[in-house]
Amino acid sequence: MKSLKSITAGLVGSAVLFSAVAMPAFAATSAQPLPAAKPAPVASAQNPQAKGVVVTSKIIQQKTAEYEANITIPVISGLKDKAFEAKLNADLLKYAQDQLKERQTMSKQDAIDSKKYGYPMRPHAVDISYKVISVGKLVSFSVQTYLYTGGAHGLTDMTYYNIANLDKAKNLQLSDLFQAGYDYRYVLNNLIKQQIKNNPEIADVYNFETIAENQPFSFENGNLVIHFTQYEIAPYAAGMPAFSIPVHSYLNLLKPEVKALLQ
Template sequence: MKRLNKLKKDYDAIEIPPELDDLVKQSIQAAKKPKKKSSPLRNWSIGVVAAAALFVGSINVSPTFANSLGNIPVLGSIVKVFTIQTLTMEEETYQANLNTPAIDGLRNEGLQTALNEKYIEENKELFTKFKEEFAKMEEAGGGHFGMDSGYEVKTDTEQILSIARYKVTTAGSSSTEMQYDTIDKQHTILLTLPSLFKDDSYVEIITTYIQKEMKKQMEEDENTTYVAVEGADLEFSSIQKDQDFYITADHKLVISFDQYEVAPGYMGVVTFEIPSDILQDALVGDTYIQ
C-alpha cells in the first residue's frame, strides 16, 4: 500500500491527456514496426494508459516510471492469477462468497499493483453493499439474499491475458454481471475496445453482425430469443462503444452481454465471437485481432 501511495503521489504531478485510446493505438502501431530506440513520447504514453485507465484520472504517470516501461524487452512472461482474498458471510437465508483475484508476474509493476488494488476495492464494495441489503431485509422482516463473485482466466498466452470477473446476485431469481480486463503482457498495455479500432465504425460493423447472428440463432432454435422481456420493445439495437469484450488465444474478438442485457434470464450471459475478416478494415492493426 505504501508503494502504491508513493506511485499516486508521483503520478499526480503530471496531467493525463484525454486521448488515452489514441495513445494505445500508437502503441499497437508501434508494435508492428521493427524495434527501434524507444522515444520519450511512446514510453510516456504506455505509462499513461496503464495508470489512467484504472484510476480514471486520479493517478498520473511519472517520467521516471514511464521511461522504465520503454526498457522492458518484448518477450513472453509467466503471469499467475490466483485468489488473494475471500469475503464470506453465512446465515440461514443470507450468503455471500466473494473471491478476489490477484495478478503476479507482470513486468509493469505499476499496472499490476493498480489492477490488484482495483480487484480488492471492487469486492470490498460488493461486500459492503451485501451487508447493507442484508440489514434492510432484516428490518423489513427477513428474506433470502445471496451474492457470489469470482473470476476466470479466459486467455493466457505469451502475449495476451484476459481475465473475466463475475458477480451473481440472488434474490428470488439470479442475475449475473461480467467485467473483463485484457492485457498485452509484452507491451504492458491495458486494452480497451475503442483502442483496437481506427474510429467508431466498429460499432456499426459489430452490431450488424450480432443482429444477423441473433436472427439466425432464433431461426435455428425455438428456445433462443433475444428479447429481454416478452412483448416489450427491448430488442438489441447496438453495442456500446465500451462494450464488454475479451480476446481469445487464437486472436478472435468476443463481445459479451450480461444476463438480461439482450435476452431473457434463462439464456444467462450471452457472448458472440466476431469474425475477424469483417473487422480488418476498421482495425488499427492485426497485433491482437487476426
C-alpha cells in the same frame, strides 16, 4: 501481413490458461467460515507461469443467518507495468470488499424489516468468481458477480479485462482495437444482427440495435466475442448473450499494435 491461417494460430496460441492458488482471505470476526472453498472456475495448465504472468486467488468466505459470501478474486503478478498491476489488484480487492459490505448492510436491514413487518427473511448472497482467458502480451480474464437480495431470483454480471501487457499497460476498450476511419460498430452490428436473424430460436425475443463503444469483449479461440449483460438485449431467461465474430471478419480493422498483442 501474415496469412489468416498464421494469425489464427497465433491467437489460439496466446490463450494459455493456468490454475489458481488459494491465498489467505480477510474475514469479519462475527462471520463463520464455510467448511470448504468453492472452486474458482479457472482452467488449469501444465505451466502456470507462462510468459511471466501468474494469477493466484484470494478467497473470502462468510456465512451468517443473514447472508452468505463466496468470493474468489484474481491476484495478478508479472505484469511489466508494476504501478498498473498494483492498482488493478487493489481495485479488484476493493470491489470484492464493497460488494461484501453492501450485502452485510442490506441483509441486516432486511432481517430487521422482516421481523417488523412479519415476512420471511431470505438470506442474501454474493458469489464472485473469475476465469482466465489468456496471458502473455494480452492478459485477459473475466470476473463474474452473482447477487441475491431476497427476490424471485438473483442477478449476474460479468466484467471483462483485456490488458495490454506493455511497459505502459492499459485495459483495452472495444474502441481501442480498431484503426481510425473504420466504422467498426457498423460492421459488428451487422454481423450480430445476421447471427440473430439466422437463429429462429432467438430472433423473436432478442432486441438488439447497436453495440456501445465500451461493449464488453474477449478474444477466445481466435475469435472476437462480444458480450452482453442480463436484460440488455434479451429477457432474463436468455442469460448473458454472447456473439463470436470470426477472425476474417475483423482482422483487417485492427490497429497494428493490437495485432501484435494477439500474436
